[in-house]
Amino acid sequence: MYQLNSVTQTYERRGQIVTALDNSDLTIPDNDFIAIVGPSGSGKTTLLSVLGGMLAPSTGDVMLDGESLYDLSVEERTALRGRKIGFVFQSFNLISWLTARENVQIPLMLSGKTAKQQEERAMEMLDRVGLSDRTDHRPSEMSQGQQQRVALARTLANDPQIILADEPTGNLDSETRQQVMSYLNEFHQDGRTIVMVTHDADTAAFAHRTIRLVAGVTHEVAMAEAA
Amino acid sequence: MKLRHMIWKELWQRPTPMLTSLLAVTLGVTALVAIQNITVFSERKIAGDMESLGANVLVLPPSVTLQDYYGADMHGHTMPEEYVTRLALARLPGVENLAPKLCVEAEVDTIPVTLTGILPRSEFQAKAAWQGLGMLGNAVGSDRGCCATAADIGEGDNDPNSLATTRTIAELGDRDVILGCDLASQLGAKTGDTLPLLGEDFTVLTVLPSTGTIDDGRMFAHLHSVQDLSDAGPVVNVIEIMACCEDAAGGLITNLSAELPETRIVTIAQVVQTQIAVNGLMSRLSWVFLSILLLVGGASIASVMYANVTERRKEIGTLMAIGASRNFVTQMFLGKAAVLGLAGGAAGFVVGTIVAAVLGPQLLGIHVRPMPMLLGVGMGTATIVAVAASLLPARRAAGLDPCLVFNDA
Ligand SMILES: Nc1ncnc2c1ncn2[C@@H]1O[C@H](COP(=O)(O)OP(=O)(O)OP(=O)(O)O)[C@@H](O)[C@H]1O
Numbered sequence: 001m002y003q004l005n006s007v008t009q010t011y012e013r014r015g016q017i018v019t020a021l022d023n024s025d026l027t028i029p030d031n032d033f034i035a036i037v038g039p040s041g042s043g044k045t046t047l048l049s050v051l052g053g054m055l056a057p058s059t060g061d062v063m064l065d066g067e068s069l070y071d072l073s074v075e076e077r078t079a080l081r082g083r084k085i086g087f088v089f090q091s092f093n094l095i096s097w098l099t100a101r102e103n104v105q106i107p108l109m110l111s112g113k114t115a116k117q118q119e120e121r122a123m124e125m126l127d128r129v130g131l132s133d134r135t136d137h138r139p140s141e142m143s144q145g146q147q148q149r150v151a152l153a154r155t156l157a158n159d160p161q162i163i164l165a166d167e168p169t170g171n172l173d174s175e176t177r178q179q180v181m182s183y184l185n186e187f188h189q190d191g192r193t194i195v196m197v198t199h200d201a202d203t204a205a206f207a208h209r210t211i212r213l214v215a216g217v218t219h220e221v222a223m224a225e226a227a
Numbered sequence: 228m229k230l231r232h233m234i235w236k237e238l239w240q241r242p243t244p245m246l247t248s249l250l251a252v253t254l255g256v257t258a259l260v261a262i263q264n265i266t267v268f269s270e271r272k273i274a275g276d277m278e279s280l281g282a283n284v285l286v287l288p289p290s291v292t293l294q295d296y297y298g299a300d301m302h303g304h305t306m307p308e309e310y311v312t313r314l315a316l317a318r319l320p321g322v323e324n325l326a327p328k329l330c331v332e333a334e335v336d337t338i339p340v341t342l343t344g345i346l347p348r349s350e351f352q353a354k355a356a357w358q359g360l361g362m363l364g365n366a367v368g369s370d371r372g373c374c375a376t377a378a379d380i381g382e383g384d385n386d387p388n389s390l391a392t393t394r395t396i397a398e399l400g401d402r403d404v405i406l407g408c409d410l411a412s413q414l415g416a417k418t419g420d421t422l423p424l425l426g427e428d429f430t431v432l433t434v435l436p437s438t439g440t441i442d443d444g445r446m447f448a449h450l451h452s453v454q455d456l457s458d459a460g461p462v463v464n465v466i467e468i469m470a471c472c473e474d475a476a477g478g479l480i481t482n483l484s485a486e487l488p489e490t491r492i493v494t495i496a497q498v499v500q501t502q503i504a505v506n507g508l509m510s511r512l513s514w515v516f517l518s519i520l521l522l523v524g525g526a527s528i529a530s531v532m533y534a535n536v537t538e539r540r541k542e543i544g545t546l547m548a549i550g551a552s553r554n555f556v557t558q559m560f561l562g563k564a565a566v567l568g569l570a571g572g573a574a575g576f577v578v579g580t581i582v583a584a585v586l587g588p589q590l591l592g593i594h595v596r597p598m599p600m601l602l603g604v605g606m607g608t609a610t611i612v613a614v615a616a617s618l619l620p621a622r623r624a625a626g627l628d629p630c631l632v633f634n635d636a
């Protein structure tokens with residue numbers, strides 16, 4: 001469970017101060033499925049970075065399961081991210097020179113699994129996203145939808161409790177978008193917490209709750225309005 | 228999958244810029260290995276020469292400067308053969324044997340050859356007998372007991388092959404010729420064959436075993452035959468003196484100069500000294516080459532590594548987002564640098580050894596063998612340079628902000 005207490009994030013560039021998150025309070029209970037929507041530049045990605053333990057906010061604190069995220073050292077936060085949080089990116093961010101299976105193996109390698117465990121788990125995850133026949137393909141040899149599914153398998157490898165997704169369907173056509181969303185929906189049904197940034201109303205409709213960000217300020221949106 | 232698999236796969240993804248940047252480092256190691264290899268084997272050869280030649284002294288015409296011991300008679304200047312008799316009669320303490328030489332150019336079946344006239348020991352013994360000096364244990368020189376380290380002249384041993392090792396020979400007929408091994412194979416001649424030389428027929432007495440010196444390419448005949456047939460007159464190019472070590476180091480040179488004031492007297496030690504000095508210079512130069520090329524190599528590796536980090540920003544950010552520590556990222560780049568360094572060092576060692584094996588025999592007449600120690604030195608220095616050059620790029624990689632994964636370019 002996430003607890004954000006008056007989190008403010010400001011950037012200073014060329015003497016100008018930009019407030020990306022303005023005194024936000026947000027609680028995300030376990031097994032929630034949130035869509036974060038809002039205009040470009042409203043602070044959606046900033047919020048996701050703060051949740052992911054990658055960006056210490058200027059003020060305020062972020063609690064994850066009762067632990068203050070930014071009181072941990074960088075290395076502790078990195079380890080915690082590897083253990084508890086999985087990411088899905090708009091452009092998949094697969095390592096181009098590794099095969100699908102090796103890409104899924106990376107988080108397993110980073111968490112210290114043996115080669116055999118890595119391979120077994122990677123095959124299992126690729127099978128789950130329906131790619132057991134593409135394990136030795138490079139990302140460049142796969143369609144966009146297949147690449148995002150490999151990324152989903154990688155996200156799932158260490159069995160994270162939270163999945164943070166930034167525009168997970170942004171680069172996909174409507175059919176593959178549907179497919180990817182149904183996987184995310186499955187992962188939610190497994191009991192995971194999902195926080196998803198999206199521009200797309202159809203994608204947002206999969207979520208159980210929608211937060212609209214406007215100029216760094218969070219607004220809870222009623223279900224009817226989001227749909 | 229392990230870190231090293233990732234390093235390996237990434238490296239082979241686009242190996243060209245990395246391997247190119249390694250060129251200077253490889254060249255540095257090549258220069259070091261080649262020069263050190265040649266130097267070491269050249270020094271060993273000199274030490275071997277010193278041992279087998281003992282305290283040899285050369286008596287030369289005054290205008291001659293000397294570079295190579297084995298080429299001491301190849302300068303074309305002459306002096307009277309009468310000097311040999313003078314030295315023989317002077318009975319200087321420490322002189323074990325005398326070997327006068329005269330070199331002329333000749334042809335065998337239109338193949339140009341270097342014909343060296345030598346005087347067998349039997350001539351000295353005859354000379355000594357005529358002079359009423361009696362037959363000595365040593366053909367010439369002192370009858371005092373000489374040091375144990377004296378050049379072994381193989382007294383009483385009538386093997387013509389002794390010319391190769393002791394540089395003297397007991398007997399040699401008027402129309403006998405002795406061939407160096409390289410020349411023998413060039414002429415296709417063997418013991419017992421007859422060769423036309425300076426208008427006469429010579430019989431091959433023997434073919435010398437290989438010595439690794441220019442003697443391998445020469446032929447030897449009786450000094451007086453060479454003098455007569457080449458119309459040179461009673462002259463020689465050089466008189467080699469096999470001397471007793473201690474005496475050579477002591478008063479012998481002074482005595483020789485007093486006896487033959489119109490000659491130049493050079494000890495083997497002086498000749499070798501020049502070679503040792505050249506070797507020392509080469510050896511120091513090789514370190515200078517290595518340092519310069521390593522600096523250049525280090526700079527090029529650093530710049531390529533920086534480019535590599537910039538190019539892989541998103542990849543590094545992704546790895547960090549999914550749990551890679553800064554330490555892991557650092558190791559990924561330093562590990563890559565280490566692989567490159569080891570490869571560059573090993574390649575430099577191989578190329579350098581080949582260069583030494585090709586140039587050694589040509590430049591210095593020495594045969595070299597690979598020196599495993601230089602493999603260690605080469606790989607060690609190359610790795611240190613590659614890793615040191617990559618420290619800052621690796622630090623930059625580890626310091627990247629993982630948030631950049633969200634910035635879709
Ligand atoms: N590294 C940064 N340095 C300076 N300003 C930044 C930085 N990152 C974001 N910003 C600013 O912070 C504000 C919020 O940015 P953010 O990326 O969170 O927006 P977003 O809602 O994700 O937009 P989009 O929908 O276009 O992705 C923007 O005004 C942006 O210019």
Ligand SMILES: [Mg+2]
Pocket residue numbers: 044045046633
């Ligand atoms: Mg964004």
